[in-house]
Amino acid sequence: LGGPEWEVLLGRRDSTTASLSEANSDIPSPASDLSTLISAFVKKGLSTNDLVALxxxxxxxxxxCSTFRTRIYNETNINPLFANSLKSNCPSVGGDNNLSPFDFQTPVVFDNEYYNSLVNSNGLLHSDQQLFNNGSTDSQVSSYVTNSDNFFADFVSAIQNMGAISPLTGGQGEIRLNCRVIN
Ligand code: HEM
Structure with a gap:
């Protein structure tokens, strides 16, 4: 895929439980506005800078399709050519599980093209476009378009921060034999 490399700390164990209510309250939805995204990240000790980089x-x-339908049919801060190009695969009714790439220019390359799509109003999710919508994070998005080394450096720092959010260590949790289910 390309992209930067970073050191991943060892000794991090898997949870034996999951919580639907905590997932719903703590993980921001794709319909979130910028202020909600920022506060969800701050709640976990991540900065606005981390939000944009991550x-x-x-x-x-x-x-x-179900995650971006409202955006392509109803929102105005979207490039109309981009919105129209998505509609055949994401009709206004049905096709909920049809997939579209976030970064339609280079969908399988880890690069800064995602940010270029945002400045061209080609963000796929409402939450994506919130990062470049005449708000406080516009300048950071623009800087990543012109300098991908900056993006890579900030991404590494931010994903290390995200990986440090209360990991289970020592005797906590377990090491799953199948990563999709508890032992
Ligand atoms: C900022 C808040 C975020 C929101 C609101 C968000 C929302 C979403 C949504 C709605 C999807 C599609 C899920 C589906 O259709 O089932 C998705 C996919 C994805 N997200 Fe995020 N996301 C966020 C942050 C992140 C972060 C921090 C990362 C990693 C650093 C990330 C990486 C991905 C990847 C790689 C996929 C594609 C998964 C696949 O193709 O199987 N997202 N995200």
Whole structure:
């Protein structure tokens, strides 16, 4: 995929529980506005700078139609050509699980093209476009468009911060034999 490398700390163990209510309260939805995204990250000890850098993870991967339908049909801060290009694969009714890439220019390369899409109003999720919507984070997005080394350096720092959010260590949790299910 390309992209930067970083050291991943060892000794981090898997949880034996999961919480639907905590996931719903602590993980920001794709319909979130900038202030909600910022406060969700701050709640976990991550800065606004971390939010913008980590969102660059959307340089790869795809999202389901149900997560961006409202944006492509109803929002005005979206490039109309981009919105129209998504509609055949994401009709106004049905096709909820049809996928579109976040970064349609280079969907399988870890680069700064995600930020370029934001400045061109080609953000896929409402939450993506919030990072460049005449707000406090516009300048950081613009800086990543012109300097991908900056993005890579900030991404490494931010993902190390994110990885340090209360990991289970020692005798806590377990090491899963199948990473998708508890032992
Ligand atoms: C800022 C808040 C974030 C929101 C609101 C958000 C939202 C989403 C949504 C809605 C999807 C699509 C899920 C689906 O359709 O089932 C997604 C996928 C993805 N997200 Fe995020 N995300 C956020 C932050 C992050 C971060 C911090 C990373 C990593 C550093 C990340 C990496 C990814 C990747 C790689 C995918 C694609 C997964 C795949 O293709 O299987 N996202 N995100």
């Amino acid at each position: 969102s660059g993870g959307h340089t790869i991967g795809q999202a389901r």
